[in-house]
Amino acid sequence: MNGSRSWDVIVVGGGHNGLTAGAMLAGAGLSTLVLESRDIVGGCCVTEEIAPNCRASTTSYIASMLRPEVIRALALGRHGLAMVPCEPVLQVALEGGRVVAHWNEPARTAAELQPYSLRDARAFVAADEELRRLAKRLQPLFMEPPPDTRSRSLSGYLELLRLAFKLRGTTGKDVEGLTELLTGSLGQFIDGHFESDEAKALMLANNLYGKHGGPYQPGTLVGLAFHLLTGGEENLQGYFGHVMGGMGAIANAIASAGRSRGMVIRTGTAVEQVTVKAGRAQGVALSDGTELRARTVLSGVDPKRTFLRLLGKSELPTGFRAAVEGIKMDGPCAKVNLVLDAEPAVIGMPSGASPGRRALFTLPPSLAVADACYDRSKRGELPDAEQLFIDCVVASNVDGSLAPPGRHIMTCFVQYVPYRLAAGTWDDWREELGDRVIRRIGHFAPNVPAAVVARQVLTPLDLEREYGLSEGNIFHGDIASDQLFHMRPVPGWARYATPVAGLYLCGAGAHPGGGVTGAPGYNAAKRVMADRKASR
Secondary structure, X not given: OOOOOEEEEEEEOOEHHHHHHXXXXXXXOOOEEXXXXXXXXXXXXXXXXXXXXXXXXXXXXXXXXXXXXXXXXXXXXXHOOOEEEOOOOEEEXXXXXXXXXEOOXXXXXXXXXXXXXXXXXHHXXXXXXXXXXXXXXXXXXXXXXXXXXXXXXXXXHHHHHHHHHHOOOOOHHHHHHHHHHHHOOHHHHHHHHOOOHHHHHHHHOOOOOOOOOOOOOXXXXXXXXHOOOEEOOOOEEOOOEEEXXXXXXXXXXXXXXXXXXXXXXXXXXXXXXXXXXXXXXXXXXXXXOXXXXXEEEEEOOOHHHHHHHOOOHHHOOHHHHHHHHOOOOOOOEEEEEEEEOOXXXXXXXXXXXXXXXXXXXXXXXXXHXXXXXXXXXXXXXXXXXXXXXXXXXXXXXXXXXXXXXXXXXXXXXXXXXXXXOOOOOHHHXXXXXXXXXXHHHHHXXXXXXXXXXXXXXXXXXXXXXXXXXXXXXXXXXXXXXXXXXXXXXXXXXXXXXXXXXXXXXXXXXXXXXXXXXXXXXXXXXXXXXXXXXXXX
């Protein structure tokens, strides 16, 4: 690599947000270089071979909030992106062979619940309508930078006025509902609205996977709103989609769009340091000693890695550095990816169920057990097999390109496991976690344990080691009310710029947070372009 070349923009990290930011800036005519330490782009939005000719979405696995603004701005459809809506959105498999689906049409879901409780069928429609209305109130804030709450200038007041304009029409009832949504507990909401185990399980399964907190902890209700934000090219509310070719197809389409605009990508290239002179970013130093210059540097890696590892202590204000150290990470989830020689035969799955319906099932414990599981994970303990909270997707049922005939790809997201174990290490416990996951699945799909041809177990530690997620946190920082909007990543620095001039944050640790949305990268690129225009 030519170490003497100077770039307009260098992006550290080729995850989907870093790629989005780079593609946007390259499209604005800026010479842009994206540096990725792994051999493939995508970060946690990747498709990888886990057995010969068998590919899985190894980390993220369903597209639920990919922003239409990103899809359209980068013309991702022309670069190979194809998604198929999930139908149903999700479904739960319960004891006694009960399988209950959550469909895209609320009335159809209500009909699914009616045999168990007429009251719950009605309550579901009412709750869904209320949650959709509140999510629409939050929606305009998603693609806007938060206001500068510490500014005393005219521009700061104008930002607050802009926010007020976005929220025009919000009623007192909306404010009450939004307050409950952002601070309330999922468990209390479910108990207050539903009586049957089936309805409660369906609502619990729609929580925000990877978020800290048992269902009765304050702030856990927000997941219901996140899943009702819009996504997909058609900007559909509550969109969930299977990505053809796996989640890596999203990153590959963004990368292709960026390259068509002149963006250069270097994989297998680790950044050791963001170089700074007189308080301004000058470029980056690579692990091999090469230094690359750039007027602007964007970091798509998480805030702790960005500010505590890529920058020297002297480059940051003490208070800012302390605030970053206090960001709650401590990832509470794991992933188990399986290759099977038989499709999972879930007990109670309706005969004649479509491939799309057979492609997903969640195994939620009861609310009380889920709460106890999170308490155990806080103590560094691994839940017993019968307690595990697992979300399963048989992606090959929808996308035959992922595996050859006779093979099936199932990805399993495991909720409420500790990053820090009380006894032993994850290298000691990794295979035990895989065994427990398979036992739990086998209770509901008895043919699965004998059908496993290959498996990959990604513990929170593996997510940190392999994918560069500090403490294994898939959101680059917990999705909590004190770490969202103007508080993300830390108060006073929620608008993508950082205390180092010319350095910006463009990953999930910035507003609006995690998930495969592209929003942080898109918004950060807009901020960089605005700052460059203002400087001229």
